[in-house]
Amino acid sequence: MNYVKNELTGPRVFVAVNDNKKGKIHLTGGYAKPKMNKSMCGTKLNMKTIVDARDIAPREEYRHAHRWCKRCLAMLDFEGLDQKVLFSAIEFSAGTYGQLVVAHHISRNKPKLKLTSAPDKSQWRTVGSD
Numbered sequence: 251m252n253y254v255k256n257e258l259t260g261p262r263v264f265v266a267v268n269d270n271k272k273g274k275i276h277l278t279g280g281y282a283k284p285k286m287n288k289s290m291c292g293t294k295l296n297m298k299t300i301v302d303a304r305d306i307a308p309r310e311e312y313r314h315a316h317r318w319c320k321r322c323l324a325m326l327d328f329e330g331l332d333q334k335v336l337f338s339a340i341e342f343s344a345g346t347y348g349q350l351v352v353a354h355h356i357s358r359n360k361p362k363l364k365l366t367s368a369p370d371k372s373q374w375r376t377v378g379s380d
């Protein structure tokens with residue numbers, strides 16, 4: 251599969267949570283799984299609730315990295331920067347996702363953000379289509 255990396259804005263990433271609140275939290279949507287039929291790491295999403303990332307990722311009870319599927323978080327690297335920002339608060343032993351990933355894109359005194367070229371076809375993402 252071809253993934254577009256480092257676009258500034260991208261399709262929305264959603265979070266898949268077990269109804270019993272146990273088990274790893276997976277990601278879906280975005281470029282990786284636009285149909286949201288599976289998680290980004292390939293796990294089936296039956297028996298899971300798909301939630302807007304804004305309602306989960308920044309909240310204190312979801313900040314510990316051990317609650318999240320590491321393979322899905324690794325796939326988040328290929329999503330738009332605006333979507334990565336939502337996961338900034340998740341804490342790893344080496345620092346938060348914001349410190350480890352997002353800050354490299356946005357801090358001063360860093361090389362220019364290298365963006366991949368835009369897709370060949372211009373595709374307008376209108377309201378409700380994402």
Ligand SMILES: [Zn+2]
Pocket residue numbers: 275276277289290291292293319320321322
């Ligand atoms: Zn996963």
